[in-house]
Amino acid sequence: MNDLIIIFTTTLMYSTPLIFVSLGGVMSEKSGIINIGLEGMMTLGAFVASWIALTTGNPWLGFLSGGFAGLLLASLHALASIYWGANQVVSGMAMNFLGGGISIFLCRIFFEGASMTPPLDLALKIPLIFNQYATVYLSFITTLIIWFIFKFTKLGLRIISAGEHPKAAISAGVKVNFYRTFGVLASGFLAGLGGGSLSIVIVSNFRPTLISGQGFIALAALIFGKWNPVGSMLACLFFGFSQALVVYIGGLENVQISSQLLSALPYVLTLVVLVSFMGKSTAPSALGQ
Amino acid sequence: MAILELKNLTKSFGSLRAYHNINLTVMKGEVHALLGENGAGKSTLMKTIYGEHAPDSGGEILLHQKKIKLESTAEAIALGIGMVHQHFRLVRPFSVLQNIILGIEPKKWGFLIDYKSARNKIESIMAEFNFFVDLDSKIETLTVGTQQRVEILKILYRNAELLILDEPTAVLTPQEIKDFYIIIKNLKQKGKTILIITHKLHEIKEIADRCTIIRKGEFIETLTVKDASEQELASKMVGREVLLHAVKKEVSPTDICVLEIKNLNVLNSKKLPAIKDFNLILKKGFITGLAGIDGNGQSELVQALTGLKKSESGSVKINEKAITNLTPLEIYQNKLGMIPEDRQRVGLVMDYSIKENLVLQTIDQIPFSKYGVILNNELNKFAVKLIERFDIRPTDPEIKARNLSGGNQQKVILAREIEHNPEVLIAFQPTRGLDVGAIEYIHSELIKLRDSGKAVFLISYELDEILSLSDEIAVICEGKLTALLSQQEISNNKNLKETLGFYMAGGIK
Numbered sequence: 001m002n003d004l005i006i007i008f009t010t011t012l013m014y015s016t017p018l019i020f021v022s023l024g025g026v027m028s029e030k031s032g033i034i035n036i037g038l039e040g041m042m043t044l045g046a047f048v049a050s051w052i053a054l055t056t057g058n059p060w061l062g063f064l065s066g067g068f069a070g071l072l073l074a075s076l077h078a079l080a081s082i083y084w085g086a087n088q089v090v091s092g093m094a095m096n097f098l099g100g101g102i103s104i105f106l107c108r109i110f111f112e113g114a115s116m117t118p119p120l121d122l123a124l125k126i127p128l129i130f131n132q133y134a135t136v137y138l139s140f141i142t143t144l145i146i147w148f149i150f151k152f153t154k155l156g157l158r159i160i161s162a163g164e165h166p167k168a169a170i171s172a173g174v175k176v177n178f179y180r181t182f183g184v185l186a187s188g189f190l191a192g193l194g195g196g197s198l199s200i201v202i203v204s205n206f207r208p209t210l211i212s213g214q215g216f217i218a219l220a221a222l223i224f225g226k227w228n229p230v231g232s233m234l235a236c237l238f239f240g241f242s243q244a245l246v247v248y249i250g251g252l253e254n255v256q257i258s259s260q261l262l263s264a265l266p267y268v269l270t271l272v273v274l275v276s277f278m279g280k281s282t283a284p285s286a287l288g289q
Numbered sequence: 290m291a292i293l294e295l296k297n298l299t300k301s302f303g304s305l306r307a308y309h310n311i312n313l314t315v316m317k318g319e320v321h322a323l324l325g326e327n328g329a330g331k332s333t334l335m336k337t338i339y340g341e342h343a344p345d346s347g348g349e350i351l352l353h354q355k356k357i358k359l360e361s362t363a364e365a366i367a368l369g370i371g372m373v374h375q376h377f378r379l380v381r382p383f384s385v386l387q388n389i390i391l392g393i394e395p396k397k398w399g400f401l402i403d404y405k406s407a408r409n410k411i412e413s414i415m416a417e418f419n420f421f422v423d424l425d426s427k428i429e430t431l432t433v434g435t436q437q438r439v440e441i442l443k444i445l446y447r448n449a450e451l452l453i454l455d456e457p458t459a460v461l462t463p464q465e466i467k468d469f470y471i472i473i474k475n476l477k478q479k480g481k482t483i484l485i486i487t488h489k490l491h492e493i494k495e496i497a498d499r500c501t502i503i504r505k506g507e508f509i510e511t512l513t514v515k516d517a518s519e520q521e522l523a524s525k526m527v528g529r530e531v532l533l534h535a536v537k538k539e540v541s542p543t544d545i546c547v548l549e550i551k552n553l554n555v556l557n558s559k560k561l562p563a564i565k566d567f568n569l570i571l572k573k574g575f576i577t578g579l580a581g582i583d584g585n586g587q588s589e590l591v592q593a594l595t596g597l598k599k600s601e602s603g604s605v606k607i608n609e610k611a612i613t614n615l616t617p618l619e620i621y622q623n624k625l626g627m628i629p630e631d632r633q634r635v636g637l638v639m640d641y642s643i644k645e646n647l648v649l650q651t652i653d654q655i656p657f658s659k660y661g662v663i664l665n666n667e668l669n670k671f672a673v674k675l676i677e678r679f680d681i682r683p684t685d686p687e688i689k690a691r692n693l694s695g696g697n698q699q700k701v702i703l704a705r706e707i708e709h710n711p712e713v714l715i716a717f718q719p720t721r722g723l724d725v726g727a728i729e730y731i732h733s734e735l736i737k738l739r740d741s742g743k744a745v746f747l748i749s750y751e752l753d754e755i756l757s758l759s760d761e762i763a764v765i766c767e768g769k770l771t772a773l774l775s776q777q778e779i780s781n782n783k784n785l786k787e788t789l790g791f792y793m794a795g796g797i798k
Contacts, residue, residue, distance in 0.1 A: 152401050154394045161380050161391050168378035172392030172443070173363040285381065 007244050012136050015240025017042070017198040019139040021218035022225070022232040023146055024070075024190030029227060030150070031183030032163035032176075032286045036092030037077050038191045039215025040099025041070035045192025046199035047103035050117045050206040051110060059126045059200055063135070066196025067189045073099055074188020078181045088288050096215075104208055116207035117199075126201045135197040139233075142190070146229040159183055163284035191215065213267065220270045226282060235273075242266045291354070292317040292451055292482050293338070298348035300330075300337060307333040308506040311348070315451070320473060320483045322497035322514070324490075324526050326724040328694040330506040331486045332375070335453050338484075339372040340365035352451075371444025372453040375460075377436050379428045386411065386424040389443050414445050418475050420468075434465030441472065452476065454485045458492060459722055462583060470496055488526070488724040490519040490533075504528050527726045535732040535757045538740065542776060545573040547744040548625070548713045553603035555586070555593040555768075563589035565768040567603070571713055571744040576735065578759030579748040580789050586768035587748050588630065591717050595627050596620040597635075607712055621650050626711030628702055630718045636702045637690040644672035644686035647705050679704040680730070696727030703734055714738055715746045720754060732758060752789060764792035771797055 021038050028035035045066035053062025077095050080086040104115050111117055126134050150156035161169040162176045162183075169176050198214070199206045217239055224238075225231030246262045249255055295313040299306075308330035315321045325331045337344050340359035344350075350357055352368055359365050365372075379388050390407045397403040408424060415421050422431075422438050431439070437457065444452055458466045473496050476483060487493060493500050493514055500517070502509040502525045509525055523531045548571040557563035563586045571577050581587055592598035594605060596617035604613045612620050629635035637646050648657050648668060656667040672686035681693075681700045690698055699719065706714060716735060720728040735758060739745050749755050755762060762779060764772040772792040774782070782788055 154396060154400065154402055157383075157387060157391060157394065157402065161383070164380045164382060165378065168380050168388075169391065171362055171372070171374070171378045173366060174392045 003248070007241075007248050009131065010244035010247050011237065011241045012132055013202055013240075014243040015236045016133070016136050016139045017194040017202070017214060018218045018221060018236035018239055019143060019233050020194030020197060021191045021215055022221045022236050023139075023142055023229055024187035024194065025219055025222040026146065026187075026225075026227060026229050026232055027159075027183045027190065028074075028187035029183075029222065029287055030163050030284060031159045031180045032166060032284055032289065033078075033081055033180050033184050034088040034092060034288045035074075035077065035184065035187050035191075036089055036219065037073070037095025037099065037215075038187070038219055039211060039213070040096035041073050041188045041191035042099070042195035042198075042215045042218075043103050043211045044073050044099040045070040045195030046210055047107060047117070047195075047206045048192070049196030050120065050199040050204075051106070053120055053124065053200045054117060057124055059120070059124055062200050063126065063193065063196045066199070067192040070188040070190070070192020070195065071185050072188070073102075074184050074191070077188070078184040082177055082180050082184070100208070103206070107206065117205045120200055120204040122204070125204060126197075133197075133201050135201050139197070143229050143233045150229065155179075155182075160284070163286055166286050166289070191218075194218065217266060217270050220274050223283075224273045227284065239266055239269065242269050290317050291315065292352065293484075294351040294354075295334075295338075296349050296351070298334070298337065298350065299345045300333060300342070301345055306506055308503065311503070311508045313501055313508070314511070315482060315484055316499075317482055318477065318480055319498040320477055320485065320496050322493045322500040323484065323486045323503065324488065324493060324500050324522060325503035326488060326526060326726055327696055329503045329526075331503055332455055334503070335372065335455060335484070335486060338365070339370060339453060366444075366447050366449070369448060369450040370453065371447055371449030371451070373437065373440040373444065373455065373457060375455040377440055379436055379439060381429040382427060384425050384427055385422055385431075385439050385442075388428060388439055389424075389446050393447065411442060411446060414442060418445065418472070418479060420472050420475070432465070433460050434462070434468065437461070437465075437469065438472070441476075449481075451482045451484065454483065456486055456488075458487070458489065490522050490725070493522065494519060502526055523725050526724075531725050532729055533725065535729075535736060537736045537758070540574055540739075540760055540776075543573050543575070546570045547573050547608060548746070549604075549606045550594070551604045551606075553590075553593060553605065554601040555589045555598060556601060557586075557589055563768050564593065564600075567765075567768070567770055569763055569770060569773070571746055572761070573744055574739060574742045575760045576739045576745040576747055576758050578755035578762045579746065579765055580752060580755045580762055580793055581748075581750070581765035582793055583750045585765050587717070587750075587765060589768075590765070591627070591630070591715055591748065594620075594715060595625065618650060621709070624710070624712040625715070626706035626709055626713070627715045628699070628706060628717060628719045630721070632695075632698050632702055637698060639691040640689055642687045642689055643676065643681065643693070643701055644668055646690050646701050647672055647675055647708075649705070650709070675704040675708060679734075696723045696730070699723060699727065699731060703731065707734065707738060711743065713744045713746060715748065717748045718750065719747070720749075720751075752786060755789075756785065762789065764789060766793055766795045771795065 021042050025035055025038055048069035049062040049066030052065040053059045073095055077091050080091040081088040107115055107117060129137060150160065158174050159179050161174055162179045166176045195211065199210060221235035221239055222232050224235035243266050246265050250259055250262055291314050293315040295311055298311045299309050301307065311334060323331050336342055340362045357368065386404060386408060389411055395403040395406050411424060420438055422435055422442065428436060458469060461469060473483060497514045499511060500514050501511040504526060520533060523533060550567055550569045553564055553567040554562065555564035589598060593600045596615055599614050604611055606612065607623050607625060610623060612623050633639055651657060656664060658664055669686060676684050676686060679700045681697050690701065719731050735745055747755065747758055760776055762774045763770055779785060
């Protein structure tokens with residue numbers, strides 16, 4: 001019983017950053033813009049969150065700053081891919097390099113040449129509510145809000161129309177570029193929050209290898225979840241669960257599997273999911289155009 | 290009273306002139322047709338009125354006698370102008386209701402969409418104009434005809450007084466076209482003004498009050514439809530005398546069989562029988578027409594004959610040689626050519642140039658390539674020759690197929706297939722969507738091919754096309770051959786259309 005609770009708690013903990021980032025992916029891709037730069041936005045968010053939390057002593061301020069850092073990076077992606085007609089995949093890749101590079105660069109400037117931040121004081125971490133970090137609840141609430149936006153509001157209807165048939169949207173008088181920009185900026189903000197919820201909640205510092213592919217896992221969850229906020233959240237829980245299994249099995253004394261092999265599990269699962277669901281999934285029709 | 294007036298309007302894209310010095314007056318409450326060949330500048334002109342691109346300086350646009358300047362479609366919509374584009378602009382995963390209100394959603398509590406009041410308003414519009422669509426269906430589940438009604442509802446919902454329709458019947462089935470005419474008549478009766486782009490002459494006779502002719506971007510004249518014959522309209526549109534009906538010499542009956550289809554069975558994509566025990570012989574020097582309503586197995590038959598689909602049983606022979614279930618290239622090399630139904634997806638590679646499209650099947654052979662290297666000189670010579678012989682425009686062999694008009698795309702396919710010197714040419718809907726000038730050309734080429742002793746298999750949903758070209762007429766219904774009319778039966782039958790209609794609907798000879 002106790003073991004189950006441990007797995008449950010760990011699943012929620014590891015899923016939270018993925019859920020934020022994956023929802024970010026939903027916002028961008030529903031509007032028709034591929035955002036492969038989630039990883040970079042997440043990395044920058046993770047660093048800025050931990051930096052601001054350390055210097056101000058306020059974890060919530062750090063968390064929000066992480067979001068805004070992601071948004072700032074996303075604004076570059078929006079400029080390049082919406083207004084300058086750049087290839088969205090190439091621009092997104094550039095965001096990944098930029099996000100990682102800027103994070104380490106700033107880290108070395110502000111922390112005397114170190115490429116990782118010192119750990120956050122335990123008392124300054126995001127508070128626990130019913131034994132779970134507050135960000136866990138926040139991620140579920142965000143999922144609901146985004147689901148609600150797409151289901152019932154004018155904003156949601158217009159974002160989807162921009163991603164499905166921009167010409168139709170324009171003839172109906174919808175400002176497609178505005179809604180696409182909104183989608184991309186929202187995705188950067190959420191990816192930044194995702195990074196922050198990893199660096200100042202789960203671990204307590206930033207280091208260069210912290211994100212290592214989680215942005216891409218969130219992207220896989222988005223596809224697995226069929227570009228649907230609730231579906232993406234469920235997919236993230238699945239990936240979080242696999243991460244929790246890695247932690248749990250690694251902690252068992254009588255199981256002899258090398259930890260390197262074990263920690264490859266989430267990535268192998270991502271691959272399997274992508275290969276088997278990619279074709280059947282229904283992306284927005286004008287995605288990438 | 291005039292609702293819309295265009296005076297000396299000109300529009301150029303760089304050095305390319307889309308239209309020049311256009312004068313057009315549309316009266317309130319009339320159905321006004323804009324007639325012109327493909328590429329004459331009709332659509333561009335309409336997009337100008339709809340605010341999609343501004344005209345060059347000089348001319349002026351007057352709406353209700355007031356000069357207007359349009360910067361965006363939103364402004365045109367606000368002024369009561371609505372347009373249904375040829376390619377519908379509907380969001381496929383949305384419901385009909387969502388598509389209609391997109392862009393001007395009624396709100397409640399500031400951020401929620403008020404679907405209920407939208408629904409009430411649309412229902413009253415449908416009642417007023419007497420046509421109905423299920424508002425909760427998703428667009429992707431609707432037929433083309435119904436999608437068009439959604440587009441019309443969309444502009445009526447925006448209170449349009451002037452409705453612009455760009456080639457509205459190009460994609461509709463005959464029954465849908467009839468229903469569409471009724472809607473247009475209702476709209477007119479309720480005082481709406483309709484501006485309709487078309488190149489179909491009988492359509493103009495059917496619904497339009499007046500008609501303005503545009504040729505190569507120039508205004509020719511505006512005339513009252515009642516007083517003009519189809520022949521007159523056609524000549525003014527093309528700029529020369531046009532033959533609306535193909536002329537051909539009598540052929541002496543031959544019994545030389547070129548292509549033999551025997552007991553052919555083919556399944557459709559759902560694994561259901563589409564062609565059932567089909568037997569037909571195509572004769573040398575004959576155009577054999579296959580009449581039938583769309584969707585009765587014609588596509589599957591052509592796919593099986595050309596190797597795009599495997600047949601279940603039966604045989605196909607060209608000059609006694611079996612070609613059943615060979616690959617498409619092998620069948621092509623056995624001298625069976627094809628003008629496919631969907632020229633943009635099956636007939637051409639849209640992003641290849643004219644010259645590349647002319648050698649799709651022969652590029653790996655001498656003289657076009659040697660040791661795996663393409664010989665550009667030979668290729669160019671070949672392309673220039675065919676472009677001249679088949680009058681393909683523009684004449685630059687490097688232009689991509691995507692940038693050609695429909696008629697010229699069809700000429701590229703025709704050139705490629707005829708140059709290969711086929712024993713049998715399958716022409717599947719060869720003039721679909723083309724204007725009278727191009728239709729006349731394609732028909733004359735098919736007749737030439739037949740006169741040179743080849744067999745032509747003409748498959749068309751247009752009964753008039755079958756009647757004017759065929760030497761023999763076969764009829765298909767639900768995958769079965771229901772009738773085969775010989776030359777004599779065709780010339781002796783006074784009620785040929787009715788007879789064919791009877792067989793097309795499944796009557797057995």
